[in-house]
Every structure is written in structure tokens, then in C-alpha cells.
Amino acid sequence: MKILIADDHPLTLMGTKSFVESLGYVVENVSSNGTDAFEQILAQKPEIAILDINMPGMDGLEILEKVFIQKLPTKVILLTMHKEMSIFNKANQYNLFGYILKEHAQDELEMCLKEVINGNQYISKNLSSELTTDNHTEAQEGLEKLTFAEKKIVELIAQHKTSKQIAELLFISEKTVEGHRTNIIQKLGLPKEKNTLLVWASRYF
Amino acid sequence: MKILIADDHPLTLMGTKSFVESLGYVVENVSSNGTDAFEQILAQKPEIAILDINMPGMDGLEILEKVFIQKLPTKVILLTMHKEMSIFNKANQYNLFGYILKEHAQDELEMCLKEVINGNQYISKNLSSELTTDNHTEAQEGLEKLTFAEKKIVELIAQHKTSKQIAELLFISEKTVEGHRTNIIQKLGLPKEKNTLLVWASRYF
DNA sequence: CAAAAATCAGGGGTTTCCCCCTATATTTTT
DNA sequence: AAAAATATAGGGGGAAACCCCTGATTTTTG
Known part of the structure; x- marks a missing residue:
């Protein structure tokens, strides 16, 4: 054993x-x-x-x-x-x-x-x-709504990578990254301000 | 013992x-x-x-x-x-x-x-x-380097205001705000990436 | 198998941030 | 009095984020 x-x-x-x-x-x-x-x-x-x-x-x-x-x-x-x-x-x-x-x-x-x-x-x-008394779920609850590809992108955004850099790192188009960003913002329910996703990712990831 | x-x-x-x-x-x-x-x-x-x-x-x-x-x-x-x-x-x-x-x-x-x-x-x-990567003191040390006008702007940036909105709030030109931003970034020694000031302000203010 | 979801990709557009440069009035420091 | 710092303001430009829209392929699911 x-x-x-x-x-x-x-x-x-x-x-x-x-x-x-x-x-x-x-x-x-x-x-x-x-x-x-x-x-x-x-x-x-x-x-x-x-x-x-x-x-x-x-x-x-x-x-x-x-x-x-x-x-x-x-x-x-x-x-x-x-x-x-x-x-x-x-x-x-x-x-x-x-x-x-x-x-x-x-x-x-x-x-x-x-x-x-x-x-x-x-x-x-x-x-x-x-599991009822859960503390830092705001961020994790949000992350759960995301798909694998989206989570990967949030991770890279948190590392201060731009969409261009992320595209190069993941071997996908910059447009795809931008599309993912839009979906992520939608899923997380972030306000319609510039760079809220960057701030969110920087803080909670 | x-x-x-x-x-x-x-x-x-x-x-x-x-x-x-x-x-x-x-x-x-x-x-x-x-x-x-x-x-x-x-x-x-x-x-x-x-x-x-x-x-x-x-x-x-x-x-x-x-x-x-x-x-x-x-x-x-x-x-x-x-x-x-x-x-x-x-x-x-x-x-x-x-x-x-x-x-x-x-x-x-x-x-x-x-x-x-x-x-x-x-x-x-x-x-x-x-301990070089200390957060609170580093932020406070950074803030001390700033002038009154600059601190006010950092405060508003932390509240997710854009330069345009800050200009309207403070009755100054948008260009002035942008000039302050540049100086603030300089004084804080932030890296030359986009939106680092926003992230910094959001996190430490 | 068919429907739904995820992933990928593009066009076109606006706003914002940040950079370079210059310039002036005021105040503070030397 | 001269120099430095502060606050103000402008021109012009580049990069990035985000918005709208459409579409295709693949994978997952019912």
C-alpha cells in the first residue's frame, strides 16, 4: 500500500x-x-x-x-x-x-x-x-461562469498582457481575444467602463 | 525548556x-x-x-x-x-x-x-x-511624492473616472489632467504599459 | 442525429490612455 | 533676482480596450 x-x-x-x-x-x-x-x-x-x-x-x-x-x-x-x-x-x-x-x-x-x-x-x-459561509466567492463565482479559454485569458490579462500579446501567446487571432473579452465582461457583469476587466483581473486573479 | x-x-x-x-x-x-x-x-x-x-x-x-x-x-x-x-x-x-x-x-x-x-x-x-514587494507602504510612499492636485486626480482615477470626467469635475482642461497623469506615472515609477496607473490607483487607493 | 455551446475570426467604429512636444502664469525655493 | 517646481493648457499621434455586427468550425450535450 x-x-x-x-x-x-x-x-x-x-x-x-x-x-x-x-x-x-x-x-x-x-x-x-x-x-x-x-x-x-x-x-x-x-x-x-x-x-x-x-x-x-x-x-x-x-x-x-x-x-x-x-x-x-x-x-x-x-x-x-x-x-x-x-x-x-x-x-x-x-x-x-x-x-x-x-x-x-x-x-x-x-x-x-x-x-x-x-x-x-x-x-x-x-x-x-x-460551504454556506463562503468568503471570497465574488471573484470565484465569476470565474466559474467562464469557460476554460476565457479563464486562460483572464489569467493573462491579470498579468498585464494586452490582447495582442495574448493572441501571440495562445496562437489565436487578436480578434478572437477581443471577442472573448467582450464575453467575459458580459458574464462577469462588469460595468460598461473602459478597462474594468483589467482592474477586475488584476485584483481578483 | x-x-x-x-x-x-x-x-x-x-x-x-x-x-x-x-x-x-x-x-x-x-x-x-x-x-x-x-x-x-x-x-x-x-x-x-x-x-x-x-x-x-x-x-x-x-x-x-x-x-x-x-x-x-x-x-x-x-x-x-x-x-x-x-x-x-x-x-x-x-x-x-x-x-x-x-x-x-x-x-x-x-x-x-x-x-x-x-x-x-x-x-x-x-x-x-x-519584503521588497510590500504593498501598503509602497503605495503610501508613492502617494507622498505626489502634489495635492496629483493626489486628487489619483483619487478620482481610483473611482474609475476618465480624464474627461476628471476634467469636468475639477473644472480644468482634459489636457491638464493628461499632463498630470504623465507626471504621476513618472513619479510613481510605474512601468510603461497601458493602464498601469488605473490598476495602481484601483488597488492602492 | 440535431441542437446548443464553445472557439475561432473578421470588419468597422469610438473612447481612452499615454506618449511626444511646447508654452504660460504662479508660487516656492535657492 | 534667478531657478525650480506647480498648475495650467494645447497640438498631434499611437496603441489598446471595448463596442457593434457577422460568420465558420468544432465540441458537447440532449
Whole structure:
């Protein structure tokens, strides 16, 4: 039973590792960034991967998506601070095995591992009650309305790229980028002022 | 040598605890919220308290302040994700003994503990290089360079007014506003990209 | 399969920001 | 008194953002 744990915060990584080990499991691989974690999943094919959602490079959600698409045998447990239903919903499309809030990890991780090992899904009990009190959703709610291509463009706008530069980066026409911009503004419900999208992206992305 | 550790994330708390213990120290108290942590400091008077800054109830900074005001013997080490100079500056007014970024905890905590036990202050080596990207003070410093008329214009830019609208509001020519804009950008040292002033004003004003 | 959605691409237009330059009146500093 | 800073204002121009409109291809979904 090989278990991989990935978290970009070293202390949390160590904490998770020693906690899982205290439950009697063997942690064979640890990783502090998403890209490395996925490579290890590819190479080592661990039975279980406990992944933080917020990581540099590739986040837990992206790894889960890749694992699902490539039909890898690794069962993914997402460990996160995010109580948002949106992330959970997204993750749930990719055969997610476990979803646990970091705050309740100590109470739930043991049960979760047992269930996941038996092939069952385990979702944090506290999720349903807490996802009502969500804080910074204004931006994330907006982002959810966007398609993948649109989100990519918002990301580049936040990096102060112009439509021309974005077009070059994505190998598409400047006109396409402009079209996306118009749609994004529409979807986000931004006021009809100049550069509101730039300001929005700069602030919330 | 009694050490107290407080962190609201159980996994990070455990990680920090086991790491500190692996360095040969004894952790006598742990706490997952600020209020409880301070009560334990009051009751147990540990030599050292390693506190997370972001905690519910009372944060690390508030605890540090109380410890300082009440002249408690506990030496406080703040463990944080925040690279901001502002927080460090505030903390430094209260006889802060250690300031470590979570990302570098593994490299620095051992040295930090040694120094703090010897009565010395230890500040994260990585702080100095990273605190250049401080937001609040940088903005305020920038504003101080501006004249009264320029500040007024920045204020209106932050309210999403265009140069034309600003001109009408201030009963001056649009060209004057544009001239001020150019000078403001110059004084603030903003990069030569479009709309940087708008983004700057929106964010920092 | 058919409908809907996403992605791509173009024409044409307006407004805004920002740049270059110059210039004048007033006030402040040296 | 001379120099510097401040606030004012103008000409002209380029780049970008955003608007309107249309259309095609591909992918997803019912």
C-alpha cells in the first residue's frame, strides 16, 4: 500500500505525513509541488495520493483531472482549505475518492483512508454545513461562469498582457481575444467602463 | 525548556510540533486557536511560543502584543505566510524574538530556536529579499511624492473616472489632467504599459 | 442525429490612455 | 533676482480596450 502526499507547505506536508504514518500507513512518496507530484504518480503508481489543492505548478485539481483522463490506478484524496462547493463539484466529475477540509483532517482522515482503500468515496462531513459561509466567492463565482479559454485569458490579462500579446501567446487571432473579452465582461457583469476587466483581473486573479 | 506551539491548521500544527521535537526540543503545549494559546501562555509561562499569525479568536500578533504589554517571560516566534513588511514592522515594536516564513521553516527554525534561546532575535533571511514587494507602504510612499492636485486626480482615477470626467469635475482642461497623469506615472515609477496607473490607483487607493 | 455551446475570426467604429512636444502664469525655493 | 517646481493648457499621434455586427468550425450535450 503505497501512499503519496503532496503539499507545498513543508510543515503541513510533514504534519500530514506523520499523521498518516501514526495511523499505521506507510508514506512512500512526498512532494512539494504539483508537477513533481504528478510525475511521481506516473512513475510510482501509488494506490493513494493525498493532494493539497493549492500548489505551485500544477494544483491538486489538475492532477486529479489528469489521473482521471489517463485512467491511472491512483485514488486521489483532496486535502484543502476550500469549503467551496464549486471546487468540490468540479473535482467530483473526475472520480474523486476523498475530499477533506484541512481543519477536520485529524477527525476524518483515518475514516477517509479506510473507506478509500475499500474503494468507497469519502466526503467531509463538515462540507455541507460550512460551504454556506463562503468568503471570497465574488471573484470565484465569476470565474466559474467562464469557460476554460476565457479563464486562460483572464489569467493573462491579470498579468498585464494586452490582447495582442495574448493572441501571440495562445496562437489565436487578436480578434478572437477581443471577442472573448467582450464575453467575459458580459458574464462577469462588469460595468460598461473602459478597462474594468483589467482592474477586475488584476485584483481578483 | 517549555515550548508552546499554536496553529489553527491541525496538520501544520502537528508538522511544526514533530519538526521541533526532531530538533531535540520538548513541546509541552499546543493550541489550535489564539485565545487558548494566550491562556496557556499565561498559565504555563513557556520559555518560547511559536505562533501562527493567522488564527481565529486572537491572532499571533495580538498575542505578541499582550505578552509584551504584560511583560510575560515568554519569547515569541511568529511563523507566518506573510512576507509583508508592515506586519513585521508592527511585530517588531513588541519585542519580537523570531520571525520566520512558513516556506523556509525547515531551513531556519533550528537556527532560530538556538538564537532565541540565547536571547537573540532571529529574523528570516529570506525576508529581506522578499519584503521588497510590500504593498501598503509602497503605495503610501508613492502617494507622498505626489502634489495635492496629483493626489486628487489619483483619487478620482481610483473611482474609475476618465480624464474627461476628471476634467469636468475639477473644472480644468482634459489636457491638464493628461499632463498630470504623465507626471504621476513618472513619479510613481510605474512601468510603461497601458493602464498601469488605473490598476495602481484601483488597488492602492 | 440535431441542437446548443464553445472557439475561432473578421470588419468597422469610438473612447481612452499615454506618449511626444511646447508654452504660460504662479508660487516656492535657492 | 534667478531657478525650480506647480498648475495650467494645447497640438498631434499611437496603441489598446471595448463596442457593434457577422460568420465558420468544432465540441458537447440532449
